[in-house]
Amino acid sequence: MSIKFFWQIPTSGDGRYADAHKRIRGERSDSKPYFLPGVTDPRGRRFNYFDHLHQVAKAVELAKFDGLQVRNDPQGDESWIVAGYLSRATRDLIVLAEFDAARGSAVYAAKNAVSYQRFSGGRFAWQISTEADEAQRRRNGDYVAAEDLNTRIEEFVIVARHVITETDYDFKGRFFEVLKGGFQGPLSGQKVPPVYLSGNDEDAYALSARVADVHVLDAQPLADIRAQIERLHELASATGRPLEVGIRLDVLARETEEEAIYDAKRYAEQSGQSKGVAGGALWRGLTKDSTGASAVLVGSYQQVSEGLAAYAAVGVHHFILGAVPSLEEAYRIGENVLPQVRSLVAGTSQRAA
Amino acid sequence: MAIDVFWRIPTHGEPSSLRNKLHHRGDWSQQHGDHVVHKGLSGGHDDGFTNLDYIAEVARAAEISGFQGGLIPSFPMTDEPWAISSFLARETSTFRFMIAFQPGFLNPVVAARMTASLQRATGGRALYNVITGGGGPSQLWWGDVAPHDDRYARTTEFLDVLRGVWQGEKFSYQGKFYQVEDAALPAQLLGQEFPEIYFSGSSDAALASASKHAEYYLSWLEPFDQLREKFDRVKERTDALGRKIKCAVRVDIIARRTEEEAWREVRRGFENLDDAARERYKRFTEQGGDSVGASRQRSHAPKELTDYRDFIIHPNVWSGLSLLRGGQTQGIVGSYEQVAERLDDLVQLGADAFILASTPHLEEAYRVGEEVLPLVRGHDNAPALRVVR
Ligand SMILES: Cc1cc2nc3c(=O)[nH]c(=O)nc-3n(C[C@H](O)[C@H](O)[C@H](O)COP(=O)(O)O)c2cc1C
Numbered sequence: 053m054s055i056k057f058f059w060q061i062p063t064s065g066d067g068r069y070a071d072a073h074k075r076i077r078g079e080r081s082d083s084k085p086y087f088l089p090g091v092t093d094p095r096g097r098r099f100n101y102f103d104h105l106h107q108v109a110k111a112v113e114l115a116k117f118d119g120l121q122v123r124n125d126p127q128g129d130e131s132w133i134v135a136g137y138l139s140r141a142t143r144d145l146i147v148l149a150e151f152d153a154a155r156g157s158a159v160y161a162a163k164n165a166v167s168y169q170r171f172s173g174g175r176f177a178w179q180i181s182t183e184a185d186e187a188q189r190r191r192n193g194d195y196v197a198a199e200d201l202n203t204r205i206e207e208f209v210i211v212a213r214h215v216i217t218e219t220d221y222d223f224k225g226r227f228f229e230v231l232k233g234g235f236q237g238p239l240s241g242q243k244v245p246p247v248y249l250s251g252n253d254e255d256a257y258a259l260s261a262r263v264a265d266v267h268v269l270d271a272q273p274l275a276d277i278r279a280q281i282e283r284l285h286e287l288a289s290a291t292g293r294p295l296e297v298g299i300r301l302d303v304l305a306r307e308t309e310e311e312a313i314y315d316a317k318r319y320a321e322q323s324g325q326s327k328g329v330a331g332g333a334l335w336r337g338l339t340k341d342s343t344g345a346s347a348v349l350v351g352s353y354q355q356v357s358e359g360l361a362a363y364a365a366v367g368v369h370h371f372i373l374g375a376v377p378s379l380e381e382a383y384r385i386g387e388n389v390l391p392q393v394r395s396l397v398a399g400t401s402q403r404a405a
Numbered sequence: 406m407a408i409d410v411f412w413r414i415p416t417h418g419e420p421s422s423l424r425n426k427l428h429h430r431g432d433w434s435q436q437h438g439d440h441v442v443h444k445g446l447s448g449g450h451d452d453g454f455t456n457l458d459y460i461a462e463v464a465r466a467a468e469i470s471g472f473q474g475g476l477i478p479s480f481p482m483t484d485e486p487w488a489i490s491s492f493l494a495r496e497t498s499t500f501r502f503m504i505a506f507q508p509g510f511l512n513p514v515v516a517a518r519m520t521a522s523l524q525r526a527t528g529g530r531a532l533y534n535v536i537t538g539g540g541g542p543s544q545l546w547w548g549d550v551a552p553h554d555d556r557y558a559r560t561t562e563f564l565d566v567l568r569g570v571w572q573g574e575k576f577s578y579q580g581k582f583y584q585v586e587d588a589a590l591p592a593q594l595l596g597q598e599f600p601e602i603y604f605s606g607s608s609d610a611a612l613a614s615a616s617k618h619a620e621y622y623l624s625w626l627e628p629f630d631q632l633r634e635k636f637d638r639v640k641e642r643t644d645a646l647g648r649k650i651k652c653a654v655r656v657d658i659i660a661r662r663t664e665e666e667a668w669r670e671v672r673r674g675f676e677n678l679d680d681a682a683r684e685r686y687k688r689f690t691e692q693g694g695d696s697v698g699a700s701r702q703r704s705h706a707p708k709e710l711t712d713y714r715d716f717i718i719h720p721n722v723w724s725g726l727s728l729l730r731g732g733q734t735q736g737i738v739g740s741y742e743q744v745a746e747r748l749d750d751l752v753q754l755g756a757d758a759f760i761l762a763s764t765p766h767l768e769e770a771y772r773v774g775e776e777v778l779p780l781v782r783g784h785d786n787a788p789a790l791r792v793v794r
Contacts, residue, residue, distance in 0.1 A: 229548060
């Protein structure tokens with residue numbers, strides 16, 4: 053089975069080397085000149101963060117990732133707009149847009165998705181996630197009870213799949229209702245966006261077994277991931293649906309392990325987490341505030357490649373990777389890590405054959 | 406106040422003229438009432454291009470020819486304007502994306518973030534055409550169960566929340582359709598231009614919503630006196646709320662060097678009508694739905710199709726356009742000068758902006774931009790500096 057590598061697009065700000073401070077690259081304010089008065093600045097307000105995101109997407113494509121993941125961060129730019137903007141700028145990348153099922157009508161989302169498929173040659177994919185924090189949900193105008201969030205996702209996906217693939221489709225659920233729905237003519241026959249769901253509890257696994265194409269696990273040590281994958285596959289085979297597994301993981305890879313650890317420590321200090329992040333190669337929470345990843349795989353190119361290959365060996369086929377800063381690290385990982393992982397994975401599957 | 410002129414984006418695929426439907430642009434066409442999908446832009450084989458590539462060219466033509474931007478409609482069979490706008494953000498310079506959408510289909514807090522991001526992606530070139538749905542079975546097709554007047558109340562609430570969130574201070578709202586608590590756009594998305602709102606809908610419920618939130622009340626072309634009366638009514642209602650509203654007309658035009666040439670386009674199209682088109686016309690005159698605007702249009706339609714001239718309801722106004730292409734019925738037909746004069750007549754009766762369209766939208770954007778727009782005076786009553794020919 054082929055392995056897919058995604059790179060995360062940082063919708064709410066990016067960083068720089070040796071500086072954990074989040075910044076909105078490309079943007080500047082009139083009140084705070086970026087250069088000293090003795091140096092002219094030709095940029096004015098001509099650029100903003102979208103120009104940087106465009107650069108990152110091009111880097112992801114040139115560094116030979118399979119796709120980009122557009123994060124849904126309520127503190128950042130909206131993921132569908134970013135996804136459309138970047139789709140037009142890229143040729144072959146899968147564009148995995150993360151969003152919340154609270155965004156509105158499932159039919160309308162599906163209809164928009166059909167346009168994304170038509171315009172991108174079928175490269176659009178959905179990562180539907182839930183907001184765990186109730187106060188944040190209310191800020192998002194979402195008053196659905198916590199125990200109903202999975203039901204809403206399930207209905208959302210069911211309705212979307214059917215209106216994309218059928219006509220005369222009727223549905224009456226708790227959250228969505230459709231009568232004689234379904235896209236016709238030019239909007240018919242488009243690929244349903246592959247659905248990525250996530251969550252680390254039994255309910256989330258069961259939901260994925262019922263409706264997802266891919267279940268994305270948070271970064272965990274290998275043994276935990278292996279156990280979770282077994283459980284996911286059990287549930288999926290009970291529903292008779294194919295379900296693949298992904299992982300959301302940040303990477304910090306350097307030529308030597310020593311350099312990687314040095315940079316990880318500096319990042320921890322700069323972001324005010326002086327103790328307790330390190331734990332073998334997997335540093336928990338190191339970049340959580342910045343990229344949302346629960347852990348970072350830290351090590352030499354060789355070590356990180358082997359670490360990723362080990363996840364692949366236990367059944368992870370979708371790697372949603374990220375790092376700070378996004379642009380520079382996309383090239384670094386594309387040049388120094390992905391080729392190694394790909395050949396390790398190819399070697400393993402050859403031996404297995 | 407100078408007049409803003411927009412073009413329209415043909416998301417429905419289009420023939421290369423109104424005379425017949427032989428050739429089509431876009432990756433699909435509406436032939437004999439069916440929707441035929443082509444592979445590729447040129448038809449027949451997959452050439453790697455899609456309808457978006459044609460749309461992009463029309464948008465570029467509109468900006469090059471001096472239009473503000475274009476209305477991007479939203480219909481069950483066509484591509485969605487939010488998608489089109491985000492995909493084309495980087496490919497256009499001054500083109501303003503007028504996004505038609507039904508607010509009920511989006512969470513207003515998400516819509517605020519989408520809009521602010523689109524403003525950032527385009528340098529402030531997004532604006533709205535707020536529509537509220539024609540009702541009938543098609544509303545349920547969209548997954549919307551709300552009845553007519555509720556839909557407008559929901560539209561009003563949606564715009565209340567969107568404006569509230571846009572300010573950047575924590576905003577809470579308890580409406581019938583929407584509730585939010587402490588909502589605000591994230592800091593980096595603040596300070597963008599709030600999208601101008603063009604509002605469509607002819608019913609009382611529509612006017613109530615428009616008068617609270619819209620910058621422009623947008624109407625299809627209607628008989629001139631009727632339109633004057635409608636615009637006066639909208640302006641009165643808005644004045645009563647202590648606000649000002651402007652009016653806009655969405656109208657197709659067929660403009661040629663001579664009036665005769667313009668009518669020839671109409672006549673040829675009319676002569677070429679096939680049985681399917683005649684059948685569609687029959688259905689149109691009998692159609693249902695709760696749209697007040699659409700029934701206002703239907704009431705001017707002759708029962709039989711005998712002579713194209715039966716559809717002339719005012720000098721240079723032809724009410725049979727929906728026979729030649731899908732959509733609304735009344736359009737302006739005439740020489741460049743006549744079309745410009747009729748547009749100026751509309752300005753005199755209250756229009757402050759236009760959304761124009763003509764088939765094929767690509768070449769016609771250049772023609773109208775080059776030949777008609779330079780003749781429009783708008784509110785400026787001084788004799789125009791017309792080129793002596
Ligand atoms: C200028 C104009 C443009 C419209 N564009 C659209 C559109 O793109 N998509 C759509 O579904 N309805 C469109 N409509 C229809 C409105 O959404 C609505 O159905 C109609 O105005 C019915 O409302 P009423 O009963 O208040 O007249 C448009 C209406 C007008 C006047």
